[in-house]
Amino acid sequence: QNFTGGGAQSSVPQVKKFEEVAVRQMRKTIAKRLSESLFTAPHFYLSTDIDMSECFEERAVIKAQASKETLVPSFNDMIVKAAAIALREFPKANGSYQDGNLELHSKVNVGVAVATDDALVVPVVTDADLKSLTEIAEVTRALAAKVRDGSITPPELSGGTFTVSNLGMYGITHFDAVINTPQAGILAVGAIEDRPVVRDGQVVAAKM
Secondary structure, three states: OEEEOOEEEOOOOOOOOOOOOOOOHHHHHHHHHHHHHHHHOOOOOOOOOOOOHHHHHHHHHHHHHOOOOOOOOOHHHHHHHHHHHHHHHOHHHHEEEEOOEEEEOOOOOEEEOEEOOOOEEOOEEOOOOOOOHHHHHHHHHHHHHHHHHOOOOHHHHOOOOEEEEEOHHHOOOOOOOOOOOOEOOEEEEOOOOEEEEEEOOEEEEEEO
16 A cells, blocks of 8 residues: 555556567668658659540550550559659659759659558659550559568668659549659649549530
């Protein structure tokens, strides 16, 4: 018993109301880097809706013409290719701020965020602007497989100049991604949905 102020109180053992879960070093590193990014890189967010209807049509054509052995590019592969073309056209977006200077990269290397059970890893598609859509599809599939089986190597995770993070497959329509410093920006991609749009004065359905 504890005696305070003349009264008596029973000593009750403290019971933890939470479970402690050990965190792997990779997750600690990710948490550290993301925190540093938010506190050191000024973040401002821009959002826009993109009509993906033509991508649906083009992918349907590719799929119809493909053999069983042919890898059909995903919509994310198309986005990676489009981002790479845009980065070549707008080189400042393909830069890094280092030691008071803006470094404009000669190569367009697009990182593609891949989620595992306990981490978010960003393997890099090198020279994405020079690769065909099929080549990007092949590279991203191979890199994602390596991430998930743990065989990804440090060189395959380095050298990125821009990042694409896609949560559309989880039904997420909008999110604010954290910049993968020292890169200048990151593209956060949401789900493709059928939405009404106005074309030539008529309301029609579109893949937005």
